Amino acid sequence: MADYDQIYDLVLKLVKEGGALVKETISRPKNVEVKSCDVDLVTETDKQVEKLLMDGISSKFPDHRFIGEETTASGVKVELTDSPTWIIDPVDGTMNFVHGFPHTCISIALVDKKIPQIGMVYNPVMEQLFTARKGKGAFLNGKPIHVSDVKEMKKAILMFEMGTSRDPAKMKIVMENLAILAPLIHGTRALGSAALNMCMVALGGADCNFEYGIHAWDIAAGDIIVREAGGVCIDPSGGPFDVLSRRVLCASTQELADEVTKVLVQYYPERD
Structure with missing residues (x-):
């Protein structure tokens, strides 16, 4: 298994590349397809970002597996094994993306032996990059974040x-x-x-x-x-x-x- 530092750095680079594509296309006319119902949508950007992430990771770590929204929608079976597996939503909030509403993001996580190790959620429109690694805390744009203390x-x-x-x-x-x-x-x-x-x-x-x-x-x-x-x-x-x-x-x-x-x-x- 490659070092998680090396994996994290690669995926952060890919996520930022994908985010640039989301930011560039959110205000453009889109080719929108309907999936399971009229409010379950997919665009060309969803497919392009997922391919960018999967191809980029596979080129360096060919043994890694994937659970991706758009590949699953095309008929690939969801299967979570002990192998290093990336769980990817290339554009979470596709309805927002279609309408130009700025709360949309890339969501990607690495699960290894069924244990979450890395998580990134990137909203490039609002310039919000949430990141976390197991045992190392959570961050927004590199600064530590913490939940509230509300109990009621x-x-x-x-x-x-x-x-x-x-x-x-x-x-x-x-x-x-x-x-x-x-x-x-x-x-x-x-x-x-x-x-x-x-x-x-x-x-x-x-x-x-x-x-x-x-x-x-x-x-x-x-x-x-x-x-x-x-x-x-x-x-x-x-x-x-x-x-x-x-x-x-x-x-x-x-x-x-x-x-x-x-x-x-x-x-x-x-x-x-």
Whole structure:
């Protein structure tokens, strides 16, 4: 296994190259394709950034494996083994990207022997680069970040999304949870990007985030960034986090996470 320093430096370079492409194309007309439904979109930039990252990593580390949003959408099976595996969302917040809304990012994480080692979330439009390495802390543009110390819902800002599915059963639960949580918290926020929502918790700008129906590539980088910033990342039911479960809850403190899980109506989508 190559040194993680060498791997980190290579991927940081590639992420910045991909970010330049995102920043360059966000204000241009786009060729938009519909995937599973009218709000699940992909653009040529998604495909180009994913290829840039995969080709760049493979050229130096040919034994590394990948779980990428666009390759998975084309029929490649999701499989997480003990091999070094990169979990990639080339443009998280594609709907934002399509509309020119500036909260969009590259999300990439390295999982080795099923243990997260590196996470990067890069919003090149807003010039926000979130990074983390196992045991080394979390950073925004090179400066250390830390979660808030909020332990109670009544003092919490909660990140909360509808997501990219309009399945009636899921939407019913989404609206039920909004109705339950709204009177109990300081407020809700949504950036339209699962990765950036998680990074807001890591930054301390928000205190909790949960979502059902997202995918491994939406949350793998955010998971290690939140943990390295001192937060917790669990299943919304209160159990351990599973990157393939399509469910996530992260929070500034265990106390806050426990309080939120007690009131949530649960939804269990098909696993990745």
